[in-house]
Amino acid sequence: MLIYSILFPILAIIAIIVFFFRFRSGKLSLSSFFIWSIIWIFVIIFSIFPDSSMVFARVFGITRGLDFIIITAVVLLFYLGVKLYYKLDKLEDDVNKIVKEVAISNEISLDDEEEK
Amino acid sequence: MDYKVTAEDKNATYVVLPAYNEETRIQPVIEAIAEKGYNMVIINDGSSDNTLDVILESKRKYPNRIHLYSLILNRGVGVATQTGFEAVLKFNPKYVVSMDSDGQHSADDLEAVIEPLVSGRAQAVIGVRPLKDMPKSRNFANAVMNFLTKIFYGVDVSDSQTGFRAITFDALNKITINARGYLISSEFIREVNDNDIPFEEVTIQTIYTPETQSKGTNSKVALKILFQMMKHKLFD
Numbered sequence: 001m002l003i004y005s006i007l008f009p010i011l012a013i014i015a016i017i018v019f020f021f022r023f024r025s026g027k028l029s030l031s032s033f034f035i036w037s038i039i040w041i042f043v044i045i046f047s048i049f050p051d052s053s054m055v056f057a058r059v060f061g062i063t064r065g066l067d068f069i070i071i072t073a074v075v076l077l078f079y080l081g082v083k084l085y086y087k088l089d090k091l092e093d094d095v096n097k098i099v100k101e102v103a104i105s106n107e108i109s110l111d112d113e114e115e116k
Numbered sequence: 117m118d119y120k121v122t123a124e125d126k127n128a129t130y131v132v133l134p135a136y137n138e139e140t141r142i143q144p145v146i147e148a149i150a151e152k153g154y155n156m157v158i159i160n161d162g163s164s165d166n167t168l169d170v171i172l173e174s175k176r177k178y179p180n181r182i183h184l185y186s187l188i189l190n191r192g193v194g195v196a197t198q199t200g201f202e203a204v205l206k207f208n209p210k211y212v213v214s215m216d217s218d219g220q221h222s223a224d225d226l227e228a229v230i231e232p233l234v235s236g237r238a239q240a241v242i243g244v245r246p247l248k249d250m251p252k253s254r255n256f257a258n259a260v261m262n263f264l265t266k267i268f269y270g271v272d273v274s275d276s277q278t279g280f281r282a283i284t285f286d287a288l289n290k291i292t293i294n295a296r297g298y299l300i301s302s303e304f305i306r307e308v309n310d311n312d313i314p315f316e317e318v319t320i321q322t323i324y325t326p327e328t329q330s331k332g333t334n335s336k337v338a339l340k341i342l343f344q345m346m347k348h349k350l351f352d
Contacts, residue, residue: 096296099187100199103159107203108168108184110175 008047012040039076119235121227126153128210129230132200133217134193136161139170141219146171148223150178157183157204158217159197162190183207193279194295194303201288212288215243216279225320229282232316239287240308242273243280243320257338261302268345269306273317277301280320287313298337299344 016037023033046053046069053065062068131154135142149156160168168186175182185203187196197214204212211233215221225243232238247255258277265276281304283291291307293300308315 092296095189096191096195099162099189099191100195100202103185103187103199104203106185108172108186110172110179 005047005050009044012043012047016040119231121231121234123153125210125230125234126227127155129226130155130157130204130207130209130212131226132156132197132204132212132214133158134161134196134200134214135159135163135167135171135217136190136193136196137163137165137167138217139163139166142167142217143170143174145217145219145221145223146174146182147177149226150174150181152223152226154213154223154226155181155183155207155209157185157200157207159200159203160184160186161193161196162187164190192297194293194297194300197300198293198295201293205285205288208285210285211282212285213282214279215281219325220323221280222321222323225280225318229280229318229320232318233282233284237314238316239284239313240315241282241318242275242278242305242315243282244273244275244278244317245322246319247274261338261341264342264345265302265305268349269302269309271305271309273305275317276305278320283308283313287311295344297340297344299341299348302341302345303348 019028019033019036019040022028023030028036046065050065053068057063057065057068060068062071131149133142133146133149133156135158146156146158158171160171168184171182171184175184183203185199187199200214201212211230213226213229215226221243229241229243232241245258247258258275262273262276266272277298278301281301287308290311290313291304293303293307295303
């Protein structure tokens with residue numbers, strides 16, 4: 001047995017446990033937890049039975065199973081990058097809104113300064 | 117100039133000044149504007165230097181002319197100007213001007229910039245810097261930005277990156293500014309154009325010093341603006 005076929009399933013199980021706790025504490029939605037669990041389960045399957053990736057590779061017309069795994073990983077990472085970018089963008093908008101609101105409702109007068 | 121701008125018109129004009137780390141430059145700008153009889157809404161954009169104290173010092177001299185607001189975090193010239201445009205509404209101004217607070221623009225140009233609004237010829241004005249007055253590095257960046265503004269926003273102007281602009285109260289209520297940074301210049305022009313607000317270009321003088329040179333549209337900022345324009349075009 002190769003090291004990765006032991007290491008990756010262990011990491012995947014830890015990941016599922018972590019995600020489960022995040023889901024339980026309300027930080028992760030049920031659908032996200034579900035999708036992530038499926039991804040981690042596939043990691044476990046592909047690590048223990050590397051040849052099984054061939055089945056999926058053939059569906060997409062890719063010749064090697066490992067290529068399929070790498071391409072899927074890249075697509076997933078790209079998706080995560082875009083998702084993070086939008087989340088950050090929205091957060092920045094929210095921060096701007098708050099900072100603006102706070103500024104507009106607190107006009108600085110000379111009296112404020114003298115009180116300091 | 118066919119129309120004489122009166123003291124009453126000046127009193128109905130509010131100048132929005134976004135200020136970020138301008139402790140050494142802002143005071144003469146504010147005081148020149150106040151001397152001429154205009155009102156101001158100054159937005160301290162989370163400056164880390166003594167900009168706020170310097171503005172307060174001027175406010176002591178002209179307490180009724182200066183209205184001061186402060187962003188607790190530095191959010192960029194776009195957000196600071198948006199804040200100014202929102203804050204100014206409660207003073208019921210007739211005309212709203214926004215200009216740079218680093219001394220790059222001259223208060224002497226204010227009259228020429230609001231004149232088309234006062235006379236009713238236009239409802240928005242952009243103060244354009246003559247290309248020949250600009251340093252070469254700026255000249256090129258601005259030419260590129262004008263071209264991009266034309267392609268992405270469909271408006272042909274001779275200086276798309278100007279920070280000197282004026283608009284009537286009614287027109288200001290029609291436009292929406294979302295830009296956070298320097299994109300605001302192009303976005304203002306796009307909004308004016310999209311809302312069919314009649315606008316004019318007025319030639320203004322630009323004072324370039326080594327200090328003001330380091331700010332504004334350099335190639336890094338230009339790239340950022342390009343990226344934001346593409347994003348606007350694709351996703352908004």
